[in-house]
Amino acid sequence: MLSARRLARHPWVCSAAALVLVLAVLRPVPLTRIMTGWPPPGWAFALCDVGQGDAMVLAAGEGTGVVVDTGPDPRPVDRCLRDLGITRVPLLLLTHYHADHVRGLPGVLRGREVGAVQTTALQEPAEQAAFVRRTAAAAHVPVVPAVPGERRRFGPLDWQVLWPAAPVPGAAPYSPTEPNDASLTLFARSGALTLLLLGDLEPPAQQGVIRTYPALPRVDVLKVAHHGSAYQDAALLRSARPRLALISCGTGNPYGHPAVRTVEALRAGGAKVMRTDTDGAIAVSGAGAGLRAAGRS
Numbered sequence: 190m191l192s193a194r195r196l197a198r199h200p201w202v203c204s205a206a207a208l209v210l211v212l213a214v215l216r217p218v219p220l221t222r223i224m225t226g227w228p229p230p231g232w233a234f235a236l237c238d239v240g241q242g243d244a245m246v247l248a249a250g251e252g253t254g255v256v257v258d259t260g261p262d263p264r265p266v267d268r269c270l271r272d273l274g275i276t277r278v279p280l281l282l283l284t285h286y287h288a289d290h291v292r293g294l295p296g297v298l299r300g301r302e303v304g305a306v307q308t309t310a311l312q313e314p315a316e317q318a319a320f321v322r323r324t325a326a327a328a329h330v331p332v333v334p335a336v337p338g339e340r341r342r343f344g345p346l347d348w349q350v351l352w353p354a355a356p357v358p359g360a361a362p363y364s365p366t367e368p369n370d371a372s373l374t375l376f377a378r379s380g381a382l383t384l385l386l387l388g389d390l391e392p393p394a395q396q397g398v399i400r401t402y403p404a405l406p407r408v409d410v411l412k413v414a415h416h417g418s419a420y421q422d423a424a425l426l427r428s429a430r431p432r433l434a435l436i437s438c439g440t441g442n443p444y445g446h447p448a449v450r451t452v453e454a455l456r457a458g459g460a461k462v463m464r465t466d467t468d469g470a471i472a473v474s475g476a477g478a479g480l481r482a483a484g485r486s
C-alpha cells in the first residue's frame with residue numbers, strides 16, 4: 190500500500206513528447222481544435238459524455254480499458270466505449286450507487302468482456318445496489334468490494350483507492366452514511382500522467398481524504414467532485430492543484446452544475462477547466478508540461 194509520504198515522493202516526470210495535438214492545456218489561446226478523428230492517438234484517459242452523470246475510461250492497452258462509473262443510461266456509455274474501441278474491461282469500478290453512476294451498467298456489459306465490478310461498501314440506495322448485483326449476476330460478472338487503501342496495477346496503469354479510508358488505529362472508524370461520501374476515490378497513474386478521481390464526494394469526505402493523505406501531490410487531471418457542484422474543499426483543491434480540471438455534467442441540468450464559483454476557483458488555482466456539457470467527450474494524453482486534452486464537440 191502506498192503511504193501518503195510515498196505518494197509525495199513519487200518522481201513526477203514531465204514528458205516533453207507532444208502527442209498529436211489538439212488543445213494545449215497550458216496554452217488556452219488559440220483554442221483551435223484540429224480534430225482529425227476520434228479518439229486522438231495516444232489517449233490515456235477519457236471522460237465520456239453521458240449527460241448528467243459520470244463515466245470514464247483509463248486506457249489499458251489495445252481495446253482494453255479500466256472503466257469508472259457508467260453514467261445514468263446504457264446507450265451513451267456504450268457508444269462512448271465503442272467509439273474508443275474498448276472491447277475488454279478488466280475492471281469496472283462503481284464509485285457509489287446513485288443512478289447517475291450505475292444505471293448505464295448494461296451499456297458497459299453489452300458485447301464486452303468485463304472481468305469484475307468493484308464497488309464501495311455502502312449499499313445505498315438499496316434499490317440501485319440491487320440493480321447492480323442483479324445485472325452483473327445475469328452477465329456472470331462478479332461484484333467485489335474495494336478494500337480501503339488497496340493498490341492495483343493493470344498494463345500501463347496503477348491506482349490506489351484513497352477513500353473510503355482504512356480505519357486509523359485509536360480513532361473512531363469512519364463509515365460514510367451518505368452515498369456521495371462513500372464514493373470510491375482513486376489516485377491513478379498511466380505512465381507519467383497522474384489523475385485524481387473524486388466521484389461525488391462532499392466536503393466532509395473531501396476533508397477526510399486530505400486528512401488521510403496530507404501530502405497528496407499535484408495532479409495533471411482532476412475529475413472534479415460531484416459534477417462541479419458548489420461544495421468543494423479548498424484545501425483539497427489547493428493540494429491537488431490540477432493542470433486540467435474535468436467536469437462531467439448534463440446540458441441545462443436542473444442542479445446548476447457546474448457552479449460558477451467552483452469553475453472560478455479551479456481557474457484561479459491555475460487549472461484549465463473542461464466540461465462535457467460544452468466540450469463533449471474529453472480525451473487526455475501526455476503528462477505534465479506535455480499534457481494535452483481534446484474535446485469531441
Ligand SMILES: [Zn+2]
Pocket residue numbers: 242243287289290389415416
Ligand atoms: Zn453523480
